Amino acid sequence: MKKAKIGFIGGGNMAGSLIKGLIAxxxxxxxxxxxxxxESKLKAYRDQLGVNATIDNDELVNEVSVVVLAVKPQILKPVSMGIKEAVKKSAPLVVSIAAGIRSKDIANWLGGDVAIVRCMPNTPALVGSGATGLYANEQVSAEQNDQAESIMRSVGLIVWLDDEQLLDAVTAVSGSGPAYYFLMMEAMEKVAVEMGISQESARLLVQQTAFGAAKLAMEASDSPETLRVKVTSPGGTTERAISSFEGDDFRKIVRSALVAAQNRSAELSDELGG
Ligand SMILES: NC(=O)c1ccc[n+]([C@@H]2O[C@H](COP(=O)([O-])OP(=O)(O)OC[C@H]3O[C@@H](n4cnc5c(N)ncnc54)[C@H](OP(=O)(O)O)[C@@H]3O)[C@@H](O)[C@H]2O)c1
Structure with a gap:
């Protein structure tokens, strides 16, 4: 089957990762x-990846059947309004990876009746291990669903949502989630150094522990809870640490943080949309 032509508006970090993922x-x-x-970014895309590159967003829209909006959310409105006529003419599938902007706002800026898939990727997409939530509006066909899915799948795992509001929850869980793990790693590394382990060894131990725990959780058939219980021997060191976490209300801390992120995501949609 002939592949759809895909165009990325905005050649920054995320677009670069997706393009490399697709080529791989x-x-x-x-x-x-x-x-x-x-222009220097465009030259690098041409020379290093062999893709077509242009300074003209309208030219890109005319050439492709899938347009990925990969600019910063703050400029999505003028960028969308700038390609409105070209989109009206060629009726492409529009995939937005801009955080927080609702599909109805993008549709309004593009002139109304447009097939839109809105995605929330996360930064591990930069190393091919992203997690992306996707939502398709009513105009998206089954074939276009597959097209959007295969783009985001090229940089990691995808999950479809049937309610766009859930993208605020996805933002709180996986969109912002890598930073929560970095915070945990940062804190563990600091304590390891305080305990006398060298900085270099502390970093390696913490990184490998995070990686190993994630790998084990993904490969084992057990839930995280079962895995935790299995490594927690009665009277042992892990039990002492877990009970310290529970005593400090760790679960409440996690809940408050995720709800705060979810609320902020909805607020940003109100601020940046309309
Ligand atoms: N990075 C992430 O981990 C992540 C995660 C989730 C969602 N996202 C979303 O992905 C989108 C892109 O993020 P990013 O980190 O890749 O941003 P980025 O690196 O700043 O890329 C955006 C690119 O768009 C270019 N641009 C500016 N104005 C343009 C215009 N009128 N037409 C075409 N291109 C234009 C920018 O050029 P200049 O630099 O010259 O302005 C820049 O190269 C954002 O909406 C963000 O919310 C990113």
Missing amino acids: DSYPADDIWVSDPD
Whole structure:
């Protein structure tokens, strides 16, 4: 089957990761377009990845059947309004990875009746291990669903949502989630150094422990709770640590943080949309 031509508006970090992911997935570079105001970035895309690159967003829209909006949320409105006429003419699938902007706002800026898939990726997409929540509006066809899915799958795992509001929860869980783990790693590393382990060894031990725990949780059939109980011998060191966490109300701390992120995501949608 002939692959759809995909165009990325905004050639920054996320677009770069997605384009590299698609090419690693055997997507023909010739079927990929990118637009950006920075000529030096465009040259690098052409020279290093062999994709088509232009400074003109309208030219890109005219060339492709899937347009990925990969600019910062703060400029999505003018960028969308700028390509409105071209989108009206070619009726592409529009995939937005901009955090917080609701599909109805994007549709309004693009002139109304547009097929839109809104995605919430996270930073591990930069190393091919992202987690992305996707929501499709009513205009998206089954074929377009597959197209959006295969783009985001090229940089990690995907989960479909049937209610757009859930993207605020996805933002709180996986969108912002990597930073929660970094905070935990930062805190563990600091204590390890205080306990006398060298900085270099502390970092390695903490990184490998985070990686190993995640790998084990993904490969084992047990739930995280069962895995935790299995490594917690009665009267042992892990039990002492877990009971210290529980005594400090760890679960409440996690709940408050995630609810705060979810609320902020909804607030940002109100601020940036409309
Ligand atoms: N990075 C992440 O982990 C992450 C996670 C989830 C969602 N997202 C979403 O992904 C989107 C992109 O994020 P990013 O981190 O990749 O941002 P980024 O690196 O700043 O990329 C955005 C690119 O768009 C370019 N641009 C600016 N104005 C443009 C225009 N009028 N037409 C075309 N391109 C234009 C920018 O050029 P200049 O630099 O010259 O302005 C920049 O190269 C954001 O909406 C963000 O919310 C990112």
